[in-house]
Each structure stands twice: as structure tokens, then as C-alpha cells.
Amino acid sequence: MPASSKIVLGLDFGTESVRALLVDLQGNELASVSAAYSHGQIIETLPGRREKLPAYYALQHPTDWIESAAKATRSARKKAQVDASAIVGIGVDFTSCTMLPAQSDGTPLCLLKEFESEPLAWPKLWKHHGAQAQTDRINAVARSRNESFLSRYGGIIGLEWLFPKMLETLEKAPRVYNAADVWLEAGDWFVWQLVGGRSQELPRSTCQAGYKGLWNATDGYPQEAFLKAVNPKFAGVVRDKLPGRLLAPGVAAGGLTSEIAKQFGLRPDTPVSAAIIDAHSGVAGAGAAMPGTLVMVMGTSSCHMLNSDVERCVPGIAGVVKDGILPGFYGYETGQAAVGDAFDWLRKLTGQPDFSTLSQEATQLPPGAEGVLCMDWFNGCRTPLMDGSLKGSFSGLALHHRPSHLYRALLEGSAFGLRWIVELLRDGGVPVRKFVATGGLPHHNPLVVQVYADVLGESILVHPSQQGPALGAAILGALAAGEFSSPGAAIRAMSVPKPGTAAIFKPKRSHRAAYDAVYRDYRRLGDFLSSNSDS
Numbered sequence: 001m002p003a004s005s006k007i008v009l010g011l012d013f014g015t016e017s018v019r020a021l022l023v024d025l026q027g028n029e030l031a032s033v034s035a036a037y038s039h040g041q042i043i044e045t046l047p048g049r050r051e052k053l054p055a056y057y058a059l060q061h062p063t064d065w066i067e068s069a070a071k072a073t074r075s076a077r078k079k080a081q082v083d084a085s086a087i088v089g090i091g092v093d094f095t096s097c098t099m100l101p102a103q104s105d106g107t108p109l110c111l112l113k114e115f116e117s118e119p120l121a122w123p124k125l126w127k128h129h130g131a132q133a134q135t136d137r138i139n140a141v142a143r144s145r146n147e148s149f150l151s152r153y154g155g156i157i158g159l160e161w162l163f164p165k166m167l168e169t170l171e172k173a174p175r176v177y178n179a180a181d182v183w184l185e186a187g188d189w190f191v192w193q194l195v196g197g198r199s200q201e202l203p204r205s206t207c208q209a210g211y212k213g214l215w216n217a218t219d220g221y222p223q224e225a226f227l228k229a230v231n232p233k234f235a236g237v238v239r240d241k242l243p244g245r246l247l248a249p250g251v252a253a254g255g256l257t258s259e260i261a262k263q264f265g266l267r268p269d270t271p272v273s274a275a276i277i278d279a280h281s282g283v284a285g286a287g288a289a290m291p292g293t294l295v296m297v298m299g300t301s302s303c304h305m306l307n308s309d310v311e312r313c314v315p316g317i318a319g320v321v322k323d324g325i326l327p328g329f330y331g332y333e334t335g336q337a338a339v340g341d342a343f344d345w346l347r348k349l350t351g352q353p354d355f356s357t358l359s360q361e362a363t364q365l366p367p368g369a370e371g372v373l374c375m376d377w378f379n380g381c382r383t384p385l386m387d388g389s390l391k392g393s394f395s396g397l398a399l400h401h402r403p404s405h406l407y408r409a410l411l412e413g414s415a416f417g418l419r420w421i422v423e424l425l426r427d428g429g430v431p432v433r434k435f436v437a438t439g440g441l442p443h444h445n446p447l448v449v450q451v452y453a454d455v456l457g458e459s460i461l462v463h464p465s466q467q468g469p470a471l472g473a474a475i476l477g478a479l480a481a482g483e484f485s486s487p488g489a490a491i492r493a494m495s496v497p498k499p500g501t502a503a504i505f506k507p508k509r510s511h512r513a514a515y516d517a518v519y520r521d522y523r524r525l526g527d528f529l530s531s532n533s534d535s
Contacts, residue, residue, distance in 0.1 A: 006483065007086045009076075009266075010474030011069055012278060012467065013094040013187070015125065015300050016040060018065065020072035021470035022080045022087070025483055027494035031080035032467055035072035037064035041125060049117060056129035059122040062100060062108045065190050066263075074265045084267045089481030090194070090256070091249075091273040091473035093281035094187030095126045097161050097212035101169065101180030106189065106197030109179060120173040123186055124165050127301075127337075127379065129388050131168035135159045138167065141230050149214050149222060151313040152320055159380065159388035162213040163222070166241070167234055174233075183241045185212070187275030194272050195254030202244035203253035205275040209246060210321035211333055212277075217322065247274035248323065249281075250479035250487060273480035278469045279303030279335070280325050282438045285472030286463045287496040289488045291329055292433035294422065296452075296460075297469060298441040301379070302414075303335040304421055306432065314428030316384025326487050332430060334421045337388070338379035339414055340441050343448075345378065346410055350403035359447050361404030362411065367454070367514035371396040372405045374413035375525050381417075384424050390533055395525065411448050412515075415455035416522040422456065435460045438468030446505070453505040455515045464501040471495055 007030065010021040017036040023029050039047055042059035053059070077084070100123035101109045108123065115121035124130075138157050142150050150157070157164065162183070170177040184192075185208040192202050209215035214222050221238045228235035247253055255269035282297035283305045291307045307329035311320060318333040325331030338345075343355070352358055362369075373395045380388030392413075394406060425432050435458055442449050442462045453460045465471050475490045484490035 005086055006088045007082055008089045008091065008474045008477040008481065009073065009087055010467075010470040010472070010477060011073070011090065011092045012281070012470035012473055013065065013092070013190070014278065015095060015127070018068045018072055019467060019470050020069065020076040021467050021474055022076050022082065023471060023474045023494065025478060025493060027471070029465065029467070029471070030082065031076040032470070033072045033075040033079060035068040035075070037061065037068050039064050042122065046117065046119060046122065053119055054130060057119060058125040058128040059119065060098065060125050060186075062110070062123055062186070062189070065186065066193060069190070070264045077265055084265060087266055087270060088483065089271045089273070089477035091476030091480065092187060092191055092275045093278040093469045093473040094185065094190065094275055096185060096187065096208050096277040097165065098126045098186040099124055099162055099165055099184060100186060100189060101176060102182045102184065102189065104181040106182075106192055109176060115176060115179070118173055118176055120169045121176045126160050128165065129159055129380070131164040132159060132389055134167040134171065135164040135388070138164055138230055141226065145226060145229065147222065147226055149216065149219065152216065153214075154317040154319070154384065154386065155315050156386035157214070158318065158382070158386050166237060167231060170231065170234055180241060182243060184244070185275070187277070188244070191253050191272055191275050194256055194260050196257045200254055203274050204244040204246050206246050206248045207276045207280055207321070207324055210324045211280075211319045215246070248327070249274050249276035250476045252480040271477070271480040273476040276473065276476060279305055280331070280333070281472035281476070282468040283307065283325050283472065284475045284487065284491050285465060285468035285470065285495055286436045286438040287491060288436055289326070289491040289496070292431045294432050294435050296418070296435065296437045298339060298437055298439040300339065300341045301335060301337050301382070302339040303333060304418065306332040306425065306430065308332060308430050310430060312429045314424060314430060316386065316424050318383055318386065332425065334383035334425070336376065336414065336417050337382040338376060338392070342376060342378045342392070342410060342414070343407070343445070346407055350406065352403065355445070358404055358407045359445070361402065362408040363447055365404065365408045367412070367511045368518045369405045369409040369412060370401070371398070372401055372409040373518065373521055373525060374406070374409035375522070375529055376410065376413035376417050377529070381530070383421050385530055387530070387533070390530060393525070393529060411451045412455065412518065413522065414448065415452045416519050418452060419455050419519060420523070436463055437461070438463045438465070440466055449505045453507045454511040455519065457507050457512050459507065460505045461497075462503040462505065464497050465495070
């Protein structure tokens with residue numbers, strides 16, 4: 001490799017594994033390696049324990065993040081056959097809101113013997129849904145006080161966000177809450193460990209804080225009077241539990257410590273960017289440098305991200321944050337809580353070894369799955385209702401229907417959910433002009449992309465990289481290293497697709513009328529299920 005070659009590392013943390021991507025400054029991907037977390041998702045029992053965890057709990061093991069990232073990085077370097085000296089910067093994207101309580105030096109409470117058997121001392125995965133009662137109270141108090149921050153989040157605070165999960169611990173495990181010096185996102189914790197948690201002030205991502213922590217560059221976090229009204233013991237949580245310096249993604253949080261550099265097989269002092277939410281990273285990775293492009297980051301769940309020149313407080317969106325995705329734009333977040341994991345749940349439920357038979361048979365079915373209608377809320381509804389307690393359903397089933405009918409209906413239900421989101425944005429005055437899909441799912445499941453295009457009546461470009469969020473993280477690493485003058489310049493150099501490299505799915509106009517009719521049924525079903533929910 002020429003001595004002048006420069007490479008950046010993108011670390012993409014998902015629900016089950018972390019991916020290390022090595023890419024040069026022209027966007028050429030040199031190696032990509034995934035490493036699974038040893039403990040995976042902790043949803044049944046804590047490590048070494050027999051007691052069952054409560055329903056809706058989803059936890060993780062913090063050492064998995066460091067060990068798996070180190071393993072993936074070493075393997076990627078070996079695969080690409082590059083020297084550590086060639087890697088000039090590191091970027092990190094992470095699932096959010098995955099968060100944990102820690103001591104002031106960064107030690108997670110769950111690693112201390114006195115707290116190892118307490119579930120709420122462990123990191124809560126983004127999909128942890130144990131804080132429903134706390135979420136309901138936070139929303140009720142915010143509405144009663146007419147808190148201004150509500151309008152930035154579509155009028156609803158999400159079940160999966162930072163403050164509900166902290167309040168859950170205060171009320172269900174006060175000993176853990178009191179022992180925590182710091183509450184932080186897992187992405188921030190990981191970056192903190194890379195740059196020296198014990199000696200460096202905690203670097204907090206403005207992306208994670210803005211979308212999941214109710215933080216705003218002008219107003220900061222929610223005021224103490226509001227938090228006190230939620231619970232008097234919660235009043236000082238910002239002052240006492242949320243220390244740190246807030247940094248935008250792409251800004252260097254520091255350099256690798258010697259210890260971490262040795263573990264990862266990298267060079268000490270390599271610049272590390274502040275973290276970014278995984279879906280938001282996919283915007284840069286999908287080459288979307290201009291406003292009006294909806295980037296669909298499709299995986300276990302889906303986040304649909306949009307940069308815009310205009311700020312509109314649209315009811316039902318997950319958040320709008322100035323400079324939240326890229327500097328100079330208002331970044332909108334919307335999403336669907338169950339996508340790839342819902343597809344896999346159905347595959348397992350119907351006893352299919354893989355998706356080949358399901359996809360082949362579902363492709364032959366007409367729009368509407370011969371009368372089967374699916375509401376895709378199998379992990380709650382993120383946008384536009386922001387209600388994690390809602391449940392999914394199938395209707396119209398008869399004895400002649402097969403697993404492929406259920407599968408087709410589920411794909412269509414997911415597409416209808418996206419159409420609802422697009423209509424929400426457009427009706428709210430936010431332009432949506434183009435559609436780009438990224439992440440592993442669009443490459444592995446072309447049928448779902450075609451169904452999305454047909455339901456939307458719009459063409460969808462599938463970015464050629466199968467590692468959109470990881471590529472976006474690598475771009476942030478390049479920015480942290482000072483290799484580009486602006487995020488736009490980095491995106492244009494590293495992730496805008498070269499001509500002829502992107503697949504484009506065009507809508508089948510013959511399907512539009514049928515899907516318009518089924519979509520109306522979908523919305524009516526959604527109204528019925530949400531109005532009759534037990535939440």
C-alpha cells in the first residue's frame with residue numbers, strides 16, 4: 001500500500017453484533033468484518049443467574065461492546081492487510097437509546113459485585129420496554145405544563161428514551177439509581193473508554209442527546225421544575241447524573257489510549273469522533289448530502305431520516321434537531337419499531353428454515369395478499385403514534401391462506417407504515433422528494449423494497465454499500481481526523497454512488513389503485529387498534 005494512502009475505521013454497533021469497516025478517503029471499502037456479542041441480547045436471565053427477567057426487558061453486557069469491536073477491528077485489518085499507521089481516524093455509530101448507569105470513572109454498575117444481580121444496573125438495550133408507566137407520567141406532566149420541548153418530538157416522549165429509562169430505575173431500583181454517578185448512552189460510553197474514561201471528561205453526542213435525551217442547543221435539558229413535577233427525587237437528575245461535554249458527530253472526542261490501541265491493533269492517539277445514532281449515520285453513508293431525501297435505514301427496526309431546510313413541529317415525528325444529522329439542516333427522525341425482526345419472527349413462527357420459500361411464494365401473490373391485512377405494530381408504534389404498548393395484528397385470515405400470505409401482508413403492512421410517515425411529513429410542510437434505502441435488509445430482501453416502491457408510488461434507490469451506517473461512521477472518523485473541510489465534502493468524496501452502481505426500484509403503476517384501497521383499510525385498522533388499546 002502506498003505510504004500516502006489513508007484509511008478510516010467505521011464501527012457500527014447493532015442489536016446483535018458490531019461491524020468494523022475499513023474504507024479509504026475515496027469511499028473504497030477495503031474490509032468489513034462483523035463480530036457477534038458473546039451475550040447477545042439479555043432478555044431471559046442475567047448472565048450466571050436463573051431468575052427470569054420481567055417481561056419487556058432487553059439488556060446487554062458492556063464488555064461485549066469492547067471485546068467484539070476489538071475482535072472485528074483486528075480481523076478487518078488482517079483482511080485488508082493494512083498497517084495500523086494507515087488508519088487516521090475512527091467513527092462510531094450505536095443503537096439508541098441504549099444506555100447504562102456507571103461510576104464517575106466509567107465503570108458500569110453491573111460489573112460491580114454488589115449490583116451484578118440487579119437487572120436495572122445493566123445496560124438497557126434500545127428495545128427495552130420496561131418504562132411504560134414512567135413514560136406515560138412524563139408525557140402527562142409535560143402536556144399539563146405545556147413544556148416547549150414537546151413540540152420538537154411530535155408531542156410525545158418515547159418509551160425507549162433516556163429520561164423514562166432513568167426514571168424507571170429511580171422508582172423500581174432506587175439503590176441502583178443512587179449509586180450511579182453517570183447515566184449515559186452506550187455510544188458515548190464506548191467512545192469515552194476509547195479516549196480514556198478515567199482521565200478524560202465524558203464526551204456526549206449532541207445527536208444522541210438531541211433525539212433521545214430531550215436536549216436542545218439553545219435550551220439544554222428539561223428544567224428542574226419539570227423533573228421535580230414528574231418525581232421530586234428526579235429533580236436533580238440533570239445536575240447530578242448527566243455530566244459531560246457535548247460534541248457534534250464528526251468532532252474529535254480525543255485520541256485512542258495506549259491500552260485500547262494495543263487491544264484493537266491500532267495506533268495510539270488515533271482521533272475518535274463523537275458518537276452518532278446508527279440510523280443517523282446511515283444518512284451520510286447513503287450519500288444524502290442535500291435536503292429532501294428520505295433515507296430509510298432498514299434493519300431490525302427502521303429509522304427514516306430526512307434533512308430539511310425548514311423546521312416544522314409535526315405531530316407524531318420522533319424528533320427534529322437543528323444540526324442533528326448534518327450541520328446546516330434540520331434533521332428529522334421517524335421510524336418503525338419492528339421491521340427485520342418482525343419478518344424473522346414470522347419466519348420462525350411458521351417453521352421456515354429461511355426466507356427463500358416465503359419470498360418466492362409471496363412474490364406470486366397480488367397486492368393485498370388475497371384479503372390478509374397486517375398491522376405491523378409487533379414492537380409498538382414508533383411514528384406517528386409513539387406508543388410502545390400498541391400491538392400488531394393479522395386480519396382477514398381464512399383456511400386457504402398459507403405462510404406466504406402472512407408474509408406478503410406483513411411486508412405490505414410495513415410499507416403502509418412508511419407511507420403514513422411520508423404523508424405525515426408532507427402534510428406538515430416538510431418536503432420529501434427522493435427515497436434512498438440503506439442497511440443490510442434492502443440488499444438481502446429486494447421484495448420488501450419493491451413493495452415499498454409500489455405502495456409509495458415512488459422510485460427507491462438502494463445504495464450500493466451494504467454497510468450504510470458503518471460507512472457513515474467512517475466518514476465521521478475522517479472528519480475527526482481533519483481530512484475534509486466539511487461533512488458535505490466528505491460525503492461527496494466517500495459515499496455518493498458512482499453512476500450505474502445503485503439499484504433503482506421503480507413502482508408498478510398497475511398496483512397503485514389496489515394499494516390505495518388496502519392502505520385505507522390499514523389506516524382504519526390502525527384507528528381501531530389504537531383507540532381500543534389497554535395503554
